[in-house]
Amino acid sequence: MAIIEVNAVHKAYAGRTVVDGVTFAVDEGEIFGILGPNGAGKTTTVECVEGLRIPDAGTVRVAGLDPVADHDRVTRLLGAQLQESELQAKLTVREALELYSAFHPDPADWRSLAERLGLHTSLTTRFAKLSGGQKQRLSIALALIGNPRAVVLDELTTGLDPRARRDTWQLIEEVRDSGVTVLLVTHFMEEAQRLCDRIAVIDKGRVVALDTPSGLIRKAGSSTVISFTPSQPLAPDDLAALPAAASVEQKGGRIVIDGTDETVNAVISLLARHRITAHQLRVSEATLDDAFLDLTETRTEAADTEQAA
Ligand SMILES: Nc1ncnc2c1ncn2[C@@H]1O[C@H](COP(=O)(O)OP(=O)(O)OP(=O)(O)O)[C@@H](O)[C@H]1O
Numbered sequence: 001m002a003i004i005e006v007n008a009v010h011k012a013y014a015g016r017t018v019v020d021g022v023t024f025a026v027d028e029g030e031i032f033g034i035l036g037p038n039g040a041g042k043t044t045t046v047e048c049v050e051g052l053r054i055p056d057a058g059t060v061r062v063a064g065l066d067p068v069a070d071h072d073r074v075t076r077l078l079g080a081q082l083q084e085s086e087l088q089a090k091l092t093v094r095e096a097l098e099l100y101s102a103f104h105p106d107p108a109d110w111r112s113l114a115e116r117l118g119l120h121t122s123l124t125t126r127f128a129k130l131s132g133g134q135k136q137r138l139s140i141a142l143a144l145i146g147n148p149r150a151v152v153l154d155e156l157t158t159g160l161d162p163r164a165r166r167d168t169w170q171l172i173e174e175v176r177d178s179g180v181t182v183l184l185v186t187h188f189m190e191e192a193q194r195l196c197d198r199i200a201v202i203d204k205g206r207v208v209a210l211d212t213p214s215g216l217i218r219k220a221g222s223s224t225v226i227s228f229t230p231s232q233p234l235a236p237d238d239l240a241a242l243p244a245a246a247s248v249e250q251k252g253g254r255i256v257i258d259g260t261d262e263t264v265n266a267v268i269s270l271l272a273r274h275r276i277t278a279h280q281l282r283v284s285e286a287t288l289d290d291a292f293l294d295l296t297e298t299r300t301e302a303a304d305t306e307q308a309a
Contacts, residue, residue, distance in 0.1 A: 003028045003150050003181050004049055004078075009058035011044050019044050020205035021058070026150070031172065031182040033196035035189070035292065041205040042185045046152050049183065050080050063149065076104065079148035079180075081139045081156065089128035093119055093138055096127065097145065104146035117141045117171060133164030140171055150181035157191060169195055193288040203296045217291040224285055226264050227256040228278035234270070242266050254280075 002025035011019040019041040026032040034042045047053040048060050051067030051074055060067055067074045097110035114120045117137045136156055143151045157165040172195055176182050186192050192199050193213045201209040209216055223246060239248045243266050245259040257263060264283055271278055
């Protein structure tokens with residue numbers, strides 16, 4: 001069942017459209033990613049979900065409620081991460097947790113939340129003295145303090161070092177495992193691929209693809225690359241007959257084939273049939289990075305063609 005529904009939302013700033021008919025639905029219990037380059041309209045879209053911006057057209061519903069008309073009720077259902085600038089530098093972690101608990105009618109127990117998020121040893125630390133990772137932990141804690149059914153996390157790991165980023169990913173998974181739906185805005189492909197059940201790729205204010213991470217990779221025509229140096233030459237006809245191979249290249253005795261899992265299996269049987277050994281065999285899977293480039297490139301080319309017509 002969808003807990004967040006965004007339907008044909010448009011938003012322009014000073015006549016410039018930045019969200020151009022965005023539609024998606026987030027199911028209860030999933031981590032749903034909004035992935036896109038800088039300026040794609042991701043934050044504006046989620047601010048419409050939070051009721052912080054009013055769409056020029058289209059509708060948004062959170063558990064069936066309008067985030068603007070039913071703002072108070074939606075605030076109780078939907079936890080939002082605070083921007084760094086919203087917290088005073090001198091506020092301690094404990095004070096921030098107590099203060100934000102007071103904003104909610106039925107807050108979570110902030111002590112156990114602090115424990116769960118690894119903040120219990122920093123309760124007396126002032127906000128300005130927290131590390132980037134600790135600030136993000138506090139940000140997640142404050143988003144969860146009202147016991148929401150869903151949380152919006154926007155660019156949560158930007159600026160964190162790789163270890164702090166991975167710790168934050170684990171926390172996000174734990175949040176989902178505790179039954180809270182997560183709407184995650186990111187421009188990190190690896191983060192989206194690792195965490196999200198489904199992803200809407202937004203480019204220039206439009207959803208250009210919406211699928212699971214592996215579905216996006218498949219859809220974008222991204223591939224598996226298999227490369228090896230055969231112990232004896234392979235017949236060109238055998239190579240040409242490989243299924244689902246987009247390209248076969250031979251460079252200095254090394255063969256590089258761009259295909260799918262089916263191609264990999266066919267290469268292995270071909271080698272076995274001819275008793276040929278594959279030296280330095282490498283199989284590399286396409287990543288969401290490749291898919292993202294393919295998806296956004298296709299769209300740019302399509303837009304260019306449209307404009308030229
Ligand atoms: N209040 C505003 N007034 C005018 N323009 C704005 C405003 N807020 C955002 N924009 C512009 O709208 C476009 C979309 O911004 P938005 O923050 O929604 O994108 P984003 O995908 O979240 O980008 P980023 O990843 O850089 O945060 C950008 O070009 C931005 O400069």
